[in-house]
Amino acid sequence: MEKTVKILITGKLHDIALKLLNNQPSELAVSESLKIVYIPDAPRDIILKEIEDTHVLISRSETDVDAELLRKAKKLSVVARAAVGYGNIDCDLATEMGILVVNTPGKNTNSAAELTMGLLLALVRKIPQAHMSTSAGGWNRHKFSGTELGDKTIGIVGLGNVGHRVAKFAKGFDMRVIAYDPYISEDVFRKNQAERKNTLEELLAECDVLSVHVPLNKETKGMISLVELKKMRKGGIILNAARGGIVAERALLEVLNEGYIVGAAIDTFDNEPKPLQELIAHPNVIVTPHIGASTAEAQYRIGETIAIQVLKALRGEIVDYPVNLPHVSLLGSNDLKVFSVLSEKVSRFGAQIFDFQPAILKLTVKANLNKEDLQVLKLSAIKGFLSHASEEFVSYVNAEKILQRKGLEFEIEMTPSSSAKNELLFEVYGKGTSEKISVGAVLYDGKFARLSSINDFLFEIELDNDLIVMQNHDRPGVIGDVGSYLAKNNVNIAQFELSRNRRGGMAMSLIRIDGDLESEVVAGLRKLPNLISARLVSGL
Ligand SMILES: NC(=O)c1ccc[n+]([C@@H]2O[C@H](COP(=O)([O-])OP(=O)(O)OC[C@H]3O[C@@H](n4cnc5c(N)ncnc54)[C@H](O)[C@@H]3O)[C@@H](O)[C@H]2O)c1
Numbered sequence: 001m002e003k004t005v006k007i008l009i010t011g012k013l014h015d016i017a018l019k020l021l022n023n024q025p026s027e028l029a030v031s032e033s034l035k036i037v038y039i040p041d042a043p044r045d046i047i048l049k050e051i052e053d054t055h056v057l058i059s060r061s062e063t064d065v066d067a068e069l070l071r072k073a074k075k076l077s078v079v080a081r082a083a084v085g086y087g088n089i090d091c092d093l094a095t096e097m098g099i100l101v102v103n104t105p106g107k108n109t110n111s112a113a114e115l116t117m118g119l120l121l122a123l124v125r126k127i128p129q130a131h132m133s134t135s136a137g138g139w140n141r142h143k144f145s146g147t148e149l150g151d152k153t154i155g156i157v158g159l160g161n162v163g164h165r166v167a168k169f170a171k172g173f174d175m176r177v178i179a180y181d182p183y184i185s186e187d188v189f190r191k192n193q194a195e196r197k198n199t200l201e202e203l204l205a206e207c208d209v210l211s212v213h214v215p216l217n218k219e220t221k222g223m224i225s226l227v228e229l230k231k232m233r234k235g236g237i238i239l240n241a242a243r244g245g246i247v248a249e250r251a252l253l254e255v256l257n258e259g260y261i262v263g264a265a266i267d268t269f270d271n272e273p274k275p276l277q278e279l280i281a282h283p284n285v286i287v288t289p290h291i292g293a294s295t296a297e298a299q300y301r302i303g304e305t306i307a308i309q310v311l312k313a314l315r316g317e318i319v320d321y322p323v324n325l326p327h328v329s330l331l332g333s334n335d336l337k338v339f340s341v342l343s344e345k346v347s348r349f350g351a352q353i354f355d356f357q358p359a360i361l362k363l364t365v366k367a368n369l370n371k372e373d374l375q376v377l378k379l380s381a382i383k384g385f386l387s388h389a390s391e392e393f394v395s396y397v398n399a400e401k402i403l404q405r406k407g408l409e410f411e412i413e414m415t416p417s418s419s420a421k422n423e424l425l426f427e428v429y430g431k432g433t434s435e436k437i438s439v440g441a442v443l444y445d446g447k448f449a450r451l452s453s454i455n456d457f458l459f460e461i462e463l464d465n466d467l468i469v470m471q472n473h474d475r476p477g478v479i480g481d482v483g484s485y486l487a488k489n490n491v492n493i494a495q496f497e498l499s500r501n502r503r504g505g506m507a508m509s510l511i512r513i514d515g516d517l518e519s520e521v522v523a524g525l526r527k528l529p530n531l532i533s534a535r536l537v538s539g540l
């Protein structure tokens, strides 16, 4: 029966996301049928109920994906954050549970940077106050006198996607741009014409406007507190369109009340959707309800990207924007995609053909890959092996952790390939000297994958459907007996390959069959004359 995947969407998404999920382009088509439950702005108790049988959660900032929610989510395999910040997702727990977390970095950058500049202009020119007064019939050209941006200094904390775009816009207003970001290279400062400040203190001492653009995490929570605010010059301005909590709200209120800081413009708050009332009502503060990403353009890009990430994840491919995928950044090429699927299949095959206690898994790769791509093959092989050998849900996310927990070692080796043929050899070693199996595979032209060997026996057979792996003495009549036995049991053979080490010695056969195969049918095979073993290898 076709599996149904439930996708729960708890934040408002652009229609493009639903369109892509409902009408999947052929290159992203998934084999499961999708049940989409779209409940933006649903109350928490409904979300907690719905999450129980959800496979994929797509959320925005209003949904806290915390331990309470994750623990109820018995079937969850993907959390897709339709935005950048994932501070409201318990990524450690998600990783532990094998749940992939993805986001959409860069897709709302321009919108967030434009809003930051909009807030700054609105604040220094008192635009909201002037609008309210004028639209109510007033005409006061003195009260709404402001200050220029030109020649003022903006201090940017976090020169990432949004920060460096704010730097660019501020330059357009003839501002002096200084920035503090200890995690990026000198080059990024130079490229964005931002003067580098080595400490936050140096930055605070020199800026008229302080704008934060860092993620919210343990290090940045409260990084602008009373002490830091007091290190700014008197008369400064604060902007926060990043995350509530980076600037301590009570401290900000205190310096605003003192008149030490003369204005603040805020889009993101500690307690959304019910921010600190005294702060949002302060006459020198202008506020917006976390709308940095709320533009048609950003939401289109986010909707499109998040739907693609979800479909890729459901197809078992490596996604473009993983948050918690160890060491893997981008799945570069289609060839690598095919190669990683092959790596997973070969190890899943290997996991089904030995009878000893495994100790070491080894993957030998003959190809010309960079380090990241090799890591993709490694994770695929671990995932393939464990998903057969483990009751746990295994994904690219938790594969290495589970392997460690099982006390298995993994070795990987690469030798260069000089042809259009890439090769894989997956080996499982036990503790005893004779405890070893190997499965080899070849990928021709990045497209055509074949199983090429099992131990010393050579083959050329596709790795799909269920396969019977059979060992027998090389005697006349074995193939005939097997063929009639399978026919009697209504099993249709799609491909039959025999390999033998020497005439009259040992032979190994691979039988690719159409449809599913009952294990009792395989058990019956073992009773035929001259058969040594017969195993069913499935899940390929
Ligand atoms: N208001 C909105 O709707 C909205 C929209 C987009 C982004 N955001 C928020 O804006 C922030 C920045 O987003 P981004 O896309 O630019 O992220 P980013 O990851 O591209 O940039 C963050 C930068 O902060 C730097 N950084 C991290 N810790 C730091 C620290 N302790 N001190 C100084 N610098 C530090 C990083 O090196 C990085 O360069 C995030 O909090 C994001 O959630 C808000």
Ligand SMILES: O=C(O)CC[C@@H](O)C(=O)O
Binding pocket: 011, 059, 060, 061, 062, 082, 083, 084, 085, 086, 108, 242, 292, 293, 294
């Ligand atoms: O719109 C959202 O859900 C949050 C947008 C923004 O804060 C982000 O983190 O990208």
